Amino acid sequence: MYTFLANLTAYLRRHGIGYTRDLNDEYDILFVNSFAVPFEAVFAAKRTRPTLKVVQRLDGSARDYGRYGDGDDRQAQVNLLADLTVFQSHYARYGVRDKYRVIPQDGPVIYNPVDLDLFRPADSPPENPRPRVANAAFSMNPKKGARSLDLLAESHPDIDFVLCGRYDSIGEHPNVRQMGFLNQADLADVFRTCDVFLTLTENDSCPNVVLEALASGLPLLYRQSGGVPELVGQCGVPTELATFQSALGDVLGRQRELSKAARQRAIDCFAPDLIFERYLAAMESAVRQPIPSYAAVFTLALRGYPPLVLPGRRTPRLATTALLSAGKRIVKAVLSKVYRT
Numbered sequence: 001m002y003t004f005l006a007n008l009t010a011y012l013r014r015h016g017i018g019y020t021r022d023l024n025d026e027y028d029i030l031f032v033n034s035f036a037v038p039f040e041a042v043f044a045a046k047r048t049r050p051t052l053k054v055v056q057r058l059d060g061s062a063r064d065y066g067r068y069g070d071g072d073d074r075q076a077q078v079n080l081l082a083d084l085t086v087f088q089s090h091y092a093r094y095g096v097r098d099k100y101r102v103i104p105q106d107g108p109v110i111y112n113p114v115d116l117d118l119f120r121p122a123d124s125p126p127e128n129p130r131p132r133v134a135n136a137a138f139s140m141n142p143k144k145g146a147r148s149l150d151l152l153a154e155s156h157p158d159i160d161f162v163l164c165g166r167y168d169s170i171g172e173h174p175n176v177r178q179m180g181f182l183n184q185a186d187l188a189d190v191f192r193t194c195d196v197f198l199t200l201t202e203n204d205s206c207p208n209v210v211l212e213a214l215a216s217g218l219p220l221l222y223r224q225s226g227g228v229p230e231l232v233g234q235c236g237v238p239t240e241l242a243t244f245q246s247a248l249g250d251v252l253g254r255q256r257e258l259s260k261a262a263r264q265r266a267i268d269c270f271a272p273d274l275i276f277e278r279y280l281a282a283m284e285s286a287v288r289q290p291i292p293s294y295a296a297v298f299t300l301a302l303r304g305y306p307p308l309v310l311p312g313r314r315t316p317r318l319a320t321t322a323l324l325s326a327g328k329r330i331v332k333a334v335l336s337k338v339y340r341t
Helices: 001-015 041-046 071-079 090-099 146-153 184-191 206-216 228-232 242-255 256-269 272-286 294-302 316-340
Strands: 029-033 052-057 085-086 134-138 160-165 176-180 198-199 218-221 235-238
Touching: 001 272, 029 041, 029 176, 041 052, 041 071, 041 242, 052 071, 052 090, 052 272, 085 090, 085 272, 134 184, 134 206, 146 160, 146 242, 160 294, 184 206, 198 206, 198 242, 206 218, 206 228, 206 256, 218 228, 218 242, 235 242, 242 256
Parallel strands: 029 052, 052 085, 134 160, 134 198, 160 176, 198 218, 218 235
Antiparallel strands: none
16 A cells, blocks of 8 residues: 555656645545545545545455455445545455455456556676575565465575565575565665566455566566466466476576566556556546435445445444344334234
8 A cells, every 4th residue: 555655646746736645635536545544534524525536446355365354344334435446456356346245336447556667677687596586575464475485495495585575484494585674675676686576475456566576577476366467467477386396497488588578568557657547537537426325325234245334423333233223123114014914
C-alpha cells in the first residue's frame, strides 16, 4: 500500500493535481485502500458531502492471504459506500468475488505501477561467478514462502540467494546473504546485481516486488499462484521445489531474451502514467451511488456476504444484532401466516 501511495502522490505532484491527507479538507474524491480508512470515517465524509465519490482499491481477500482477523469484514463494510471499486489484478477480483464472498460490487482491474526510473536494468549484465537469485519479502506471513526458500538454499549450495527484507525463519547457510530491510533505492541497487528473481508467494494479488523485478530486467521464477502469473506473462518460468533446478537452468539459458522482455513488459503494462491515467478515467466516469438502505444491506447478508454495518452510527456488532433481530421478526411473521392458514 505504501509503495502504491508514494507512486500515486508523485504522479499527482508531477501533473499538478492537488491532493490532501486531511479528511476535513475540501476534495472531490475520497480514495481508500481496502480497510485502511475505517467505515465510520468514510460514512461521515460521504453523508456530509453530497457530490463526493468514494474510490476503494482492493488488495484481495485478507483470508485468502492468510490474515484471519476481521480484514474482510471491514473492507466489505467500506465497499458498501464505494462508488468505484478497483481490483489490483484479475486474481484479486476472483479472490473477493468468487473464491470468497467478500465484495458485492464489481469494477475495473488496474494493476499497480512501478517506478521505471528507480528500478531499471544494470548498464551491463552482472558477471556473477555462480547464479545469484534475489527474493524480497517484508512480512513474516508464511504464504510469502520463507520455508521453501530455506529448503532451496540448503539443497542448492552452488547457488547464491540474496534475501531483501525479513526472514526470521531462514537458517544459517553459507550461500544465503540476508540484506535486511532496504529502502527503495538500495533495493533497486541489489536487484541490479542479481541474475534472477524468485518468488514463492501464495495467493498474492499484485506484489510490488514482482513489478520491481520486471522493471529491473530480472527474469522471474515464480509459484503458479495468485496474481503473479498474470503479472509475469512470458517473462519467466513457473516453478516449485522439485522443478527449481531445471527452471533456473531454463531461465539462465534465455537470460538476455527474458531480461529484455521483462523490462519491456514493465514499460508497456505498469508505467505510472499509464496506470494512473486509467485510475483518473475510471474516477471521472464513476457515478455517485446513494448510501445503501437497511433492506439492501440485509439482502447482502442473506446472500452470504460478511457481517455488514448498517447505514447510520452503528458499530458492526450492533449492525449484526440488528440484522439478526430483523431476521427473527421476518421468520415470526411468516410462521404466523402459516399457522393462521
